[in-house]
Amino acid sequence: MASVCLHGYVEGRVQGVGFRQGTAAQAARLQVSGWVRNLPDGRVEVLLEGESDAVRSLAKWLEHGPPGAGVLAVTLQERPVEDAQGFVVQR
Template identity: 60%
Template sequence: MSRICMHGYVSGRVQGVSFRQHTQSQAERLDLDGWVRNLADGRVEVLFEGEEDAVRELATWLEQGPDAAKVAGVELETQPLQGIAGFIVRG
């Protein structure tokens, strides 16, 4: 399997619903590396990399998010691998 990296934005009701923490939990479960953070405009920004199947699984999960979220859209693009270790929630 090959490793890939994706970066993008999730919009909708995605702040104040533990979206970042749930994303981190999902990423760690899938053994992905990267980060997630809130943006001032109400979106969540995310970058994650790992085995292609796991990356695609997290990308699919982002379309729903945690139960309290209401995802309106997900925009993701493939990026060059970043070489990040671990998955963190950024401020």
């Protein structure tokens, strides 16, 4: 299957609810590479890369996130594949 790369933002109650750790756990389960980080404006930024179905599955998970999250919007755009290795929770 073809690899894809999605970059974007998650808005809502997504900080202080385990969103980054939940995203990393889902990424590991789905074998998706990339990273996730909190932004000063309260959003979470993500880069997801891997097999198309796995990346799309993780993108779908972002729409609700972990228990306690209140996702209002997910905005993702396709980007050229960067050949990311592993998944990192950035500080």
